[in-house]
Amino acid sequence: MIKWMKYRFVYLGISLFFLFAGLFGVLRWGLKLGVDFTGGAVVEYKFKNSISTEDISKKLSEKGFSVNSIQKAGEDNYLFKFPPIEREEKEKVTLALEEMLGSKVEELRFENVGPSIGPELIKKTFIAMLLSTVVILLWVAFQFKSIKFGTSAILAMIHDSLILIGVFSLLGHFFDAEIDFLFVTALLTTLSFSVHDTIVVYDRIREYQKKEGGDLKNLADKAISETMVRSLNNSFTILFMLIALILLGGSTVKWFAAALLIGTVAGTYSSPFVAVSLLVSLDELGSKLKNGKKLFQFLKSRK
Amino acid sequence: MLQISTPVKKTLLILVLTIVATFISLPNKIPLNIKLGKINIKKDIVRPNINFKIGKYEIKKNFDLFLGLDLAGGSHLVFEADISNIKPEDVKNALDSLRDVIERRVNLFGVSEPVVQTSSFGGKNRIIVELPGIKDTKEAVNIIGKTAQLVFAEVPQSTESASFKLTNLTGADLSSARVGFDQQKSGKPVIQLQFSKEGGDKFEKITSENIGKPLAIILDSQVVSAPIVQETISGGQAVISGTFTLDEAKELSLQLNAGALPVSINLVEERTVEAVLGTESVNKSIRAGVVGLLMVLIFMILSYGWLGVIADLGLIIFGIMTLALYKLIPVVLTLPGIAGFLLSVGMAVDSNILIFERYKEEKLKRNTTDALEISFGRAWDSIRDANIASLVTAFILANPFEWSFLHTSGPVRGFAITLALGIGISLFTGIYVSRNLLRVFVKEKKND
Numbered sequence: 169m170i171k172w173m174k175y176r177f178v179y180l181g182i183s184l185f186f187l188f189a190g191l192f193g194v195l196r197w198g199l200k201l202g203v204d205f206t207g208g209a210v211v212e213y214k215f216k217n218s219i220s221t222e223d224i225s226k227k228l229s230e231k232g233f234s235v236n237s238i239q240k241a242g243e244d245n246y247l248f249k250f251p252p253i254e255r256e257e258k259e260k261v262t263l264a265l266e267e268m269l270g271s272k273v274e275e276l277r278f279e280n281v282g283p284s285i286g287p288e289l290i291k292k293t294f295i296a297m298l299l300s301t302v303v304i305l306l307w308v309a310f311q312f313k314s315i316k317f318g319t320s321a322i323l324a325m326i327h328d329s330l331i332l333i334g335v336f337s338l339l340g341h342f343f344d345a346e347i348d349f350l351f352v353t354a355l356l357t358t359l360s361f362s363v364h365d366t367i368v369v370y371d372r373i374r375e376y377q378k379k380e381g382g383d384l385k386n387l388a389d390k391a392i393s394e395t396m397v398r399s400l401n402n403s404f405t406i407l408f409m410l411i412a413l414i415l416l417g418g419s420t421v422k423w424f425a426a427a428l429l430i431g432t433v434a435g436t437y438s439s440p441f442v443a444v445s446l447l448v449s450l451d452e453l454g455s456k457l458k459n460g461k462k463l464f465q466f467l468k469s470r471k
Numbered sequence: 472m473l474q475i476s477t478p479v480k481k482t483l484l485i486l487v488l489t490i491v492a493t494f495i496s497l498p499n500k501i502p503l504n505i506k507l508g509k510i511n512i513k514k515d516i517v518r519p520n521i522n523f524k525i526g527k528y529e530i531k532k533n534f535d536l537f538l539g540l541d542l543a544g545g546s547h548l549v550f551e552a553d554i555s556n557i558k559p560e561d562v563k564n565a566l567d568s569l570r571d572v573i574e575r576r577v578n579l580f581g582v583s584e585p586v587v588q589t590s591s592f593g594g595k596n597r598i599i600v601e602l603p604g605i606k607d608t609k610e611a612v613n614i615i616g617k618t619a620q621l622v623f624a625e626v627p628q629s630t631e632s633a634s635f636k637l638t639n640l641t642g643a644d645l646s647s648a649r650v651g652f653d654q655q656k657s658g659k660p661v662i663q664l665q666f667s668k669e670g671g672d673k674f675e676k677i678t679s680e681n682i683g684k685p686l687a688i689i690l691d692s693q694v695v696s697a698p699i700v701q702e703t704i705s706g707g708q709a710v711i712s713g714t715f716t717l718d719e720a721k722e723l724s725l726q727l728n729a730g731a732l733p734v735s736i737n738l739v740e741e742r743t744v745e746a747v748l749g750t751e752s753v754n755k756s757i758r759a760g761v762v763g764l765l766m767v768l769i770f771m772i773l774s775y776g777w778l779g780v781i782a783d784l785g786l787i788i789f790g791i792m793t794l795a796l797y798k799l800i801p802v803v804l805t806l807p808g809i810a811g812f813l814l815s816v817g818m819a820v821d822s823n824i825l826i827f828e829r830y831k832e833e834k835l836k837r838n839t840t841d842a843l844e845i846s847f848g849r850a851w852d853s854i855r856d857a858n859i860a861s862l863v864t865a866f867i868l869a870n871p872f873e874w875s876f877l878h879t880s881g882p883v884r885g886f887a888i889t890l891a892l893g894i895g896i897s898l899f900t901g902i903y904v905s906r907n908l909l910r911v912f913v914k915e916k917k918n919d
Contacts, residue, residue, distance in 0.1 A: 212748065255609055276748040278608075282739035284551065288592055295876050296867050303863050311856055350807055353868060353883045357814075357890070360864035364857040368825065371853040398828040401774060405767045405824075406817035412763030413813055418752040420541070421810050428814060 172392045173385045176445035183327060183442055190334010193341065199333070200340030202348035205290065207283035208236065209250040211258060213265065214274040216244055224268065231264055233257075239344065241419040245276065252282055293352045300356060301325065304363050312370060316450045321366045324443035328362040328434040329355055335430050339423075350424040358431030365402075365439035369395050373444075384451045392440045403436040478910035485904050489788050495534050496794035534798045539805035539885055542753050544746030545603040546611065550736040552596040557734060565733045566596055573598060573615055575729035580614055592875050598736060608743050610722070617691065618735050619726035621645070623677065624687040626697060635687055638677050641731075644670025646707075648727035650720045653712055660720035661712040662727070671707020679703040690723070756809045763813060764790070771820060775827050781908050782823040782901075789819045789900040796892060808885030815893020822901030826850045840913055847906050854902070858894050865891035 203210055217224075221238040228235050236249040248261070258278065266273045301322060309318030332355060339345035372391035373384070380387070410432065413425040540547050550573075557565050566589050574587040577600065586601040605611055621642035624635035644666050651663040666674055677686065678700050687697040688711050695713045715723065768786065771779035793812065797804060826846045833842035868887030870877040 255612070274745075274747075276745045278741065278743045280738075280741045282551075284595065285549070285740055288595065291593065292877055299877075300864050300867050303867075304860050307860060307863065349883060350886075353807065353886050356864050356868055357886075360861040363860040367857040367860060368853045371856060375849075394828075394832065398824050401770075401824045401828075402818070402821045404770060405820050406814065408766035408770065409760075409763035409813045409817035412759040412766065413756075413810060416755060416759035416762060417810075418755045418806070420752060421756075421806055424807065424810060428810070 169389055169393055172389050172440065173445065173448050176441075176448060179441035179445050183331075183438070186331055187327070187334065190331060190337060193334055193337035197337055197341040199337050199347050200345065201286075202346035202351075203249070203279060203281045204349045205286040205347065207252050207281050207286055209253045209258065209280040210277070211248045211250070211261070211275060211279075212241065212277035213246050213248060213262075214244050214276055215246070215265070215269055216271060217246070217269070219269070221246065224265070227268055228261065228264060233261055233264070237344075245419070247419075252280060255280075289349065289352070293355075296352075296356060297329075297359070300359050304359070308363065308367065308370075311367075312374060316447060316454070317370055320443050320446035320450055321363055321370070323446055324366055324438040325359050325362045327442050328358050328431060328438050331434040332358055332427060332431050336427065339426070345423045345426065348423075350421070351427050354424055354427035354431060357428060358435060361431060362435035362438055365399060365435050366443040368399065369439050369444055370447075373447075385448050388444050388448050392444060396440065399436055399439060403432055406432050478907045481903075481907040482911050485788070485907060489791060492788075492792045492795035495798055496791050536794075536798055537801045537803045538749070538753075539803045539808065540601060540603055540742070541744050541806045542749040542804060543603055544744050544749045545601065546605050546608045546744075547740075547742040548600040548602070548608075548612065548615070548738060549740035550598045550600065550616065551739045552598060553735045553737070554596055562596065566591070566598075568733050569736070570598060572730045572732055573600060576614055576726060577602065577611075579725045579729055580611060582611075590875065597739070604746065608741070610718075612738055612741075614722050614725060616736060616738060617722075617726055618732045619723070619729075620691055620731045621727060622689050623674075624689055625677070625681055626685045626687050635689070637689075638673070640666075640670060640673045640677060642727055643730070644673060645727055646670070648724040650717070650724050651710070653710075659712065660715050660717045661710050662715070662720055662724050664709045664711065664727075666707035666709070668707070671705070674707055674709065675703060675705045752806050753809075756806070756813075760809070760813050760816070764816060767817065767820060771823070775823075777912075778823075778827050778830070778909075781905050781912060782820055782827070784908060785823065785900045785905040786816070786819055788904055789897055790816065792900065793889075793893060793896050796896065797889075802888055802892065803885060804889070805885035807883065808889045811886040811889035812893060815890055815897060819893065819897035819901060822850070822854045822897060823905055825854060826902075826905075843906075843909055843913060847902065851902065854898065858898065861894055862891060865894070 221240065225235050225238050234251055236251065237247075238249075239247045241247045250258075250261075253261075258280075262273055262275060304325070305318050305322045308321045309315055312318065336345055336347060336351065340347070369391055372395055373387050376387040376390060377384075407429065410425045410429040414422055414429065417425060552566060552569060554562050554565065570587055570589050574585070577585040577587060582602045582605055584603055586599070588599050590597045590599055600615060602608075602611055619642065622637055623640040624637045627634065627636060645664055646667045647665045649663050651661050653659050653661050681700045682702060683699065685697040685699050688695045695711055698712075764786075768783045771782045771786070773779070775782065793815070796802070802808070829846035829850050830842055833845050836842070837845065865887045867877065869884050869891060870887075
C-alpha cells in the first residue's frame, strides 16, 4: 500500500503554490469582469470581414463611438463591447459598420446591462455561496458526526473555488476570459463537485473506522488507495464531456465549460490530497493537544 | 411452469420504460433518406402525438422540447420601477398591478408564452419580461415602457397661461380603445375611445359644462390635443386626433387597452438573441454532446470490459429518459441547461464506476454474483451521501421558491434544473437499471 499521507505536506505545498499563483494573478491583474458585473453592452455581429478588428475599432472611435473591445468569436462572428448604450446608439454603430465594410451586417445578439445590476449580482452570489457552504458543512458534520471531517471538507471546497478564481484571473489576463454570470454558476457547481468527491473518500475512511479502527493516518492511506482509480475515472468521464464542449460548443459556453473543467480538476485533486491531508493533520494536532494536556495534568499531579 | 425471476421482470419493466421514453424523446419528424441500389426511400417519419379523450378528459400532448430564449431566439428585458412617489405600504400592490398591466400589454402585442415576473432585492424593484421569438425588440420596449397615463383636463379661459384643471376622467374609465381614421378631414389615424358606463356619464357631465371651451387630452403629462367642445356628448364615445402615425396610434391604443402603468419604469437590462444564433448553438452543442458521449462509452468499455457495456447501456437509457423527462415536465432548455445535461452525462457513470471498483475488490473474496450484490449495497451509502451535496447546490442555484435573496436568472436555473434531474435519473439508471441488467446477465452467464 502506498503511504499517501506521509507526503501530505508536499500536496499542501503544491496547493499553496497554485493558491499563491492565483493570488498573484488577482492582485496583479485583478479579475476581468464581464458586462454582467460592470454593466455595458455586447453586440454579436456576423459579417464577411476584410479589415482588421483594430481598424474597425479605430474607425468607430473616430466617428465618436466608444468601443471597449472587438473580438472574433467564430468564423464570421465578432463580439463588440461597449459601455452601456441606448438602442438608437447601437443602430448607428450598425449603420456605420455597414458603411465601412460596404456590405450587410447581421446582428445576432444584443446585450445591454445597466450599471445597477452588477452589485446586486455580487451580493446574491455571495449569499448563494455562503448558503451552500453552510448547508454542506452541516450535512458533512452531521453525516460523519465530526467537526474535523466537516471543517476539512469545507476547507478543501474553499481551496477549489480559490483555485478556480485564481486561474480565471490568469486566463482573463492572457486569454480574455471574463467573469460573468455563468462563471458564478460554475463556481457553485465546483463547490458541490468538490464535496461530492470528498465524501466518497470520507465514506471509505468511516467504513474502516467502524470495521477496523486504529490510526486515522493508516485508514486514510487505505481509503485513498482504494478510491483513487474511481476518482480518476469519474473525473475522466466528466472531462471528456467538458473538453468536447470547450472544443466544439459555441462561444457562449466555452469559458463556462472551461471553468467547470478547472473546478473538476481541482476538485479531484483536493479530495484525497487536500481534504484528507487536512483531516489527518487536524487529527494529529488534536491528539497532540490532548497529549499535551495529559502531560500537563500529569506534571501538575506530581507536584 | 416457467418461473420468471424478479430481475427478469424488472428488466422487462426497464425495457418498457425505455421504449416509452424513446417514443417521447424522438423528434417530431425524422427525415428518412435511404438509397440502396434501386431502392430509394425518401420519407418523413412523423411521430404521432397523443390526442384522445377519456370521458370528459381530453389528453393532448405533443412532446415538444421547450427551448429557452438563447436557443429559440427572443428578448429578455429587465425594467426597474420608479417607486419614489409611492408609499412604502403600497409598493407591493403597485408592483403587482404593474406586472398585470405589462402582462396585458405583452399579450395584446401578440407574443406567445411571455413570462412577466417581479423581482425585488435590496430596495430595487424590477420587472423581468421574457419575450420568446420576438423580432422587433425596439417596438416591444416602447409598448411595455410607456406609462400611458390618460387624463382629460379643463382649460380655464380666464388666464392666458395654460394651467389645466384635471378632471376625474382618466384612462381607467375606458372600456376600449381602437385605431380609426379621421373620416371628415385628413384621413389621418385617430384613436377612438369607448368609455365605460360610469366614464360615459362623467364625460357627458364634463362636456355639458364646457361647451364652447377646449377640453385637453393629456397623455403622460403631454397635451395630445385640445379640441373645442361643440355640444354635450352622451353615449360615452370620444376620438383623440393628433399627429399620430399609424404605428404610434396602434401602440397607443394597445397601451390604453391594457391600462396605464401605475409607476414609471425604465429599461436596465436587455438581452436579445436572434434565432439563427440559437440554432447554431443547438447544433454545436449536439455535436459536442455526441463526441463527448462516444468518448465516455468507449472509455467505460476499455476500463471495465463487459461491465462497461452494461454501464454504457445504462448511460444510453439515462440519456433517453432524461430527454423524455425534459419534454414531460417540461423543462425549458437553455444553453447552460444543455451544459448541465452534458455534465450530468459525465457524472452519470460515477455510480457505476464506484460500484465496479468496489466489485474488483470484492471479487477477490467471493464469487461473481455475491461480489456484485455486495458492491451495489456498499457503494450505495457513498453514492447517496455524495449526491445530496450536489443536490443542495443545484437547489440553491435553481431557487425553486423564488427567494428574492438568490438569483432568479433563467440560464442559471436552466443549468441547475438539468443538473439536478441528471443526478436524480443517474441514481436510477446507475443503480436500479444496471443492477438488474447485471443480475440477468450474470445468471445467464452461469447457466452457460
